[in-house]
Amino acid sequence: MSQATGVSAKFDLSAYLKERQQWIEEALSAAIPVRYPERIYEAMRYSLLGSGKRLRPILCLASCELAGGTVEMAMPTACALEMVHTMSLIHDDLPAMDNDDYRRGRLTNHKIYGEAIAILSGDGLLAYAFEWLVRQTRGVPAEAVLEVVARLGHAVAATGLVGGQVVDLESEGKTDVSLETLHFIHTHKTGALLEISVVSGAILAGAGQDLIEALTDYAQKIGLAFQIVDDILDITGTTEELGKTTGKDQKARKVTYPSLWGLEESRRQAEQLVYEAKNRLDPWGDKAIPLQALADFIVARTH
Amino acid sequence: MSQATGVSAKFDLSAYLKERQQWIEEALSAAIPVRYPERIYEAMRYSLLGSGKRLRPILCLASCELAGGTVEMAMPTACALEMVHTMSLIHDDLPAMDNDDYRRGRLTNHKIYGEAIAILSGDGLLAYAFEWLVRQTRGVPAEAVLEVVARLGHAVAATGLVGGQVVDLESEGKTDVSLETLHFIHTHKTGALLEISVVSGAILAGAGQDLIEALTDYAQKIGLAFQIVDDILDITGTTEELGKTTGKDQKARKVTYPSLWGLEESRRQAEQLVYEAKNRLDPWGDKAIPLQALADFIVARTH
Numbered sequence: 001m002s003q004a005t006g007v008s009a010k011f012d013l014s015a016y017l018k019e020r021q022q023w024i025e026e027a028l029s030a031a032i033p034v035r036y037p038e039r040i041y042e043a044m045r046y047s048l049l050g051s052g053k054r055l056r057p058i059l060c061l062a063s064c065e066l067a068g069g070t071v072e073m074a075m076p077t078a079c080a081l082e083m084v085h086t087m088s089l090i091h092d093d094l095p096a097m098d099n100d101d102y103r104r105g106r107l108t109n110h111k112i113y114g115e116a117i118a119i120l121s122g123d124g125l126l127a128y129a130f131e132w133l134v135r136q137t138r139g140v141p142a143e144a145v146l147e148v149v150a151r152l153g154h155a156v157a158a159t160g161l162v163g164g165q166v167v168d169l170e171s172e173g174k175t176d177v178s179l180e181t182l183h184f185i186h187t188h189k190t191g192a193l194l195e196i197s198v199v200s201g202a203i204l205a206g207a208g209q210d211l212i213e214a215l216t217d218y219a220q221k222i223g224l225a226f227q228i229v230d231d232i233l234d235i236t237g238t239t240e241e242l243g244k245t246t247g248k249d250q251k252a253r254k255v256t257y258p259s260l261w262g263l264e265e266s267r268r269q270a271e272q273l274v275y276e277a278k279n280r281l282d283p284w285g286d287k288a289i290p291l292q293a294l295a296d297f298i299v300a301r302t303h
Numbered sequence: 304m305s306q307a308t309g310v311s312a313k314f315d316l317s318a319y320l321k322e323r324q325q326w327i328e329e330a331l332s333a334a335i336p337v338r339y340p341e342r343i344y345e346a347m348r349y350s351l352l353g354s355g356k357r358l359r360p361i362l363c364l365a366s367c368e369l370a371g372g373t374v375e376m377a378m379p380t381a382c383a384l385e386m387v388h389t390m391s392l393i394h395d396d397l398p399a400m401d402n403d404d405y406r407r408g409r410l411t412n413h414k415i416y417g418e419a420i421a422i423l424s425g426d427g428l429l430a431y432a433f434e435w436l437v438r439q440t441r442g443v444p445a446e447a448v449l450e451v452v453a454r455l456g457h458a459v460a461a462t463g464l465v466g467g468q469v470v471d472l473e474s475e476g477k478t479d480v481s482l483e484t485l486h487f488i489h490t491h492k493t494g495a496l497l498e499i500s501v502v503s504g505a506i507l508a509g510a511g512q513d514l515i516e517a518l519t520d521y522a523q524k525i526g527l528a529f530q531i532v533d534d535i536l537d538i539t540g541t542t543e544e545l546g547k548t549t550g551k552d553q554k555a556r557k558v559t560y561p562s563l564w565g566l567e568e569s570r571r572q573a574e575q576l577v578y579e580a581k582n583r584l585d586p587w588g589d590k591a592i593p594l595q596a597l598a599d600f601i602v603a604r605t606h
């Protein structure tokens with residue numbers, strides 16, 4: 001039996017996630033203490049520390065360990081990734097954007113703090129992410145930290161999640177969105193940040209080109225699977241389970257993978273992608289088990 | 304006669320500014336070509352390339368040269384500074400913030416492209432600034448580039464311009480704002496980015512601690528003078544001259560330096576600050592002339 005299919009039997013993912021979520025939340029809380037002017041720090045903390053799977057930081061820590069590095073080496077970057085992700089959620093939720101009132105089961109940032117503070121919270125988190133990862137990373141060559149900074153910038157800018165969000169907004173209300181456009185949206189809006197989350201850990205640990213390439217493939221495949229599952233959950237999940245408004249895609253007549261492929265084929269595609277992602281890491285043996293289990297977790301999740 | 308008072312006679316600032324503005328605009332235009340999705344690139348270019356004094360990039364190039372470096376070493380950072388500054392203008396102009404229709408004599412970003420694209424343009428410029436300066440800087444040790452990245456993040460985050468904007472928004476409509484609060488607003492909202500603009504050039508060139516400290520003082524003094532002059536111009540200038548709505552501060556009953564000190568004393572304070580800023584650089588002789596002339600330019604400007 002290949003590792004790709006036998007992972008879950010020998011690895012307690014739930015304990016692994018719980019432990020790392022706690023480390024990450026402690027690190028995030030320490031990274032942003034409340035000081036004057038309090039309101040902006042409170043607003044950033046509200047969205048950053050609410051809840052959340054901490055998937056991106058967990059992927060970063062796991063890939064650093066797979067590449068022979070330590071959790072400590074990758075933790076500042078892991079926190080920076082969550083700050084950037086949180087920025088994108090705060091800004092996406094704004095009235096001028098997706099206009100969402102709920103996120104992760106709680107009122108969105110602008111519903112509590114107002115639009116101006118919500119915009120500034122996002123800006124603050126984005127800028128601080130770069131400062132934090134540069135100032136706090138220890139035991140990593142400066143060149144590797146610079147590589148992570150450049151890739152993180154690339155993943156957020158118009159070449160990454162900003163570009164994906166633009167095309168997503170432009171596609172709203174259209175019923176003739178092509179699979180190519182849908183693919184662009186997701187590889188940019190969610191895929192780019194997932195990819196740097198996985199790859200950054202390995203870069204910090206000084207990984208070779210073969211591992212970087214395998215992790216890039218792995219990240220692209222789980223990124224797409226993640227989005228397909230998200231689309232499926234928007235149809236099959238409840239608002240309570242997900243902590244955000246469901247059925248929004250259908251209501252907005254948004255083109256999604258299930259609307260193009262149907263639910264059954266969408267599930268099959270997501271599973272195939274995860275299978276391939278796990279296989280890609282088989283050459284790294286037992287060290288790849290956490291990342292392989294995380295891939296399974298992505299298709300299995302209900303929220 | 305000390306340099307501090309005799310600068311302008313031997314230095315053609317106008318030609319110096321014109322030449323550098325052109326270099327910077329060419330570099331900025333090359334940094335952001337239009338590609339898919341075109342709308343976001345066009346929106347970023349609209350605000351970035353419109354017009355503007357390019358004061359921050361010019362300060363960065365000048366301090367790099369003063370410290371023995373070259374224009375080429377500092378140009379990517381100079382461009383990054385203008386991207387970050389432009390981000391802050393786009394977001395400040397949003398309806399949820401200062402709600403401005405005009406900037407630099409043209410319609411603001413959201414008046415042309417809509418609020419969603421304006422928010423995303425700012426996010427894109429901020430993230431790209433970090434990528435650009437890391438990827439394009441040549442001939443500078445990695446540690447110096449990291450120092451610039453960290454300081455730039457610090458200057459933008461809640462510890463810098465975001466924090467200043469928050470207190471500015473909180474102070475709006477209040478007539479009992481203290482000088483201390485006004486000072487906090489300006490040292491953060493405009494001062495922090497001016498400071499890193501000046502200091503980053505010297506860091507890239509490998510400057511010693513004495514020069515970094517002198518430039519930090521210089522930057523803080525011209526930053527404050529800059530803001531005092533801005534407040535004065537809001538009262539004495541016309542909308543046509545400034546390319547933005549004037550009299551806004553008075554209309555909003557905003558506390559400003561002239562409202563606390565009067566126009567005459569405000570002018571005197573600005574001149575004193577510039578005099579001190581120039582004196583601080585006297586030990587560097589002729590090499591300091593461009594930065595000293597720039598200090599004069601700041602109090603002399605009418606727009």
